[in-house]
Amino acid sequence: MRAGVLVDRDLRLAVREGWIRAAEPITDTQVQPASLDLRLGPIAYQLRASFLPFRQTVQSRLGEELGDSDLVIDRLPLAAGATLQRGSVYLVPLVESLALPPELRGRSNPKSTTGRLDIFTRVITDGTPRFDEIRPGYRGGLYLEVSPQSFPVRVHAGASLNQLRLLAGQTSMSDAELARTYGETPLLYDDDGRPIPIERAVFNDGLCMGVDLSGRLTDGIIGYRANPNPPAVDLARVDHYDPAEFWEPIKRPARDAYILEANRFYILVSKERIRVPPEFAAEMVVYDAGAGEIRTHYAGFFDPGFGFGDGSVLGTKVVMEVRAREVPFMVYDGQTSFKVWFERLRGRPERVYGVGLGSSYQHQTLTLSKQFRRPQQG
Incomplete structure (x- = not known):
């Protein structure tokens, strides 16, 4: 095979x-x-x-x-x-x-x-x-x-x-292979739709990505923190719940840093936008357990075409599920928080993410799960 x-x-x-x-x-x-x-x-x-x-x-x-x-x-x-x-x-x-x-x-x-x-x-x-x-x-x-x-x-x-x-068989890509792919097809873009030069990309057993604390595209909101005593969420209900009952919006800090409280759950977003060409699959993984006292994700798979679609999508933000562990932890704007493994496919899929599929998060910025009504942003 x-x-x-x-x-x-x-x-x-x-x-x-x-x-x-x-x-x-x-x-x-x-x-x-x-x-x-x-x-x-x-x-x-x-x-x-x-x-x-x-x-x-x-x-x-x-x-x-x-x-x-x-x-x-x-x-x-x-x-x-x-x-x-x-x-x-x-x-x-x-x-x-x-x-x-x-x-x-x-x-x-x-x-x-x-x-x-x-x-x-x-x-x-x-x-x-x-x-x-x-x-x-x-x-x-x-x-x-x-x-x-x-x-x-x-x-x-x-x-x-x-x-x-x-x-x-062997599916993972080495950093050298990933860098060659990046040179042919940039995998990271900024918020203005410009490819991030390969000289600024960091490869460390995967492609490294950082956290965005600017709130530039979200009216100064950099994330959400889960409320301590919320009602239940029915997973079958889509676009149903008022986010205010479940989440506290976090405003952009006065400086480029924010302290995550211990044992609280946050939704944050990546600094960069990622593209996964249709020839590859990807997975979000922990950057380095020694680089911070936080868990930076629960869900990790990116399907072929995420942030790419039919080729017209210039990257998509990655939503980060973040929990500080035993102690409060300060994060800085752009700080590396996770990395992405790329893997080879056995062939190009018949359909890719965002093209002919019910893909909920192809054009996301700072986005809660689909059970919540989307907040109005200016």
Whole structure:
């Protein structure tokens, strides 16, 4: 099998070949340019704690009958919807399962909306020591750990909170390869639509990007901080909620720095605009755990065409889900906060992000999740 990230036509073939299986038919709307949306099954198990199955199956850790274990606190049916509480840990068997050939492996990430609602999710598979990574040739079920952090969230069976990528062989690009690609097709643009010269781009096991504290395009608002005691958010409701009930806007600071409070959740935005050409997929990853006491993202996948579209889009801002850890932390305008890995595809996808797809965030600046009404900006 040719190396690269599987694209939409490959994913449809994987379904036909039985490499991706499902208790209910997989729909075309689940198939993204280089990923597959995974769906919640009919039951959520509230757990005492998170866990990894290590050398056993998930089911054996939970008891022979799912939920028959002292690890499980409660079972919540999701067919009519259920509200998941902040700070609690839930495990949901997903509708999809896998029977991968030996040359295929997988990786999972939360969807953008999931991250922007501060819902901590990660996939667990049988006999694995790591979250979100699916070993080559894996055969078995997929389970999603879900832990809302800032808002209670109402979810229904069939909803998609995370995505799956399948990969064959060597997919990642070295910094030298990434720099050559940048020289041919600039990957970062500024807010005036000008490519950022390659001499100013920073490559460090990926393409580095910074945080924007200028508020230039958002009427002086640089971000949002989650309110401490909000109502619940129903994920099925789009353009429904008043942001003021859930978020506090953050005004541009008097100087080019802002202090993030410990253990508070923020939505910020990147200084640069990124383009992902249709020949590549990308993933947002932590820059360096030693470079700051913050977690800078939950959702990481960028599909081919993000910030590119049909070629007319000159980059798109990256929305950052940020949480300071044990201590308050000061960030500076333009400070490197994350990096982006680029990966080769097995071929060009039939459809790219923002072209013929319901792509919610192609032209975003500082954008909350789609459940919230868009604030009016001058």
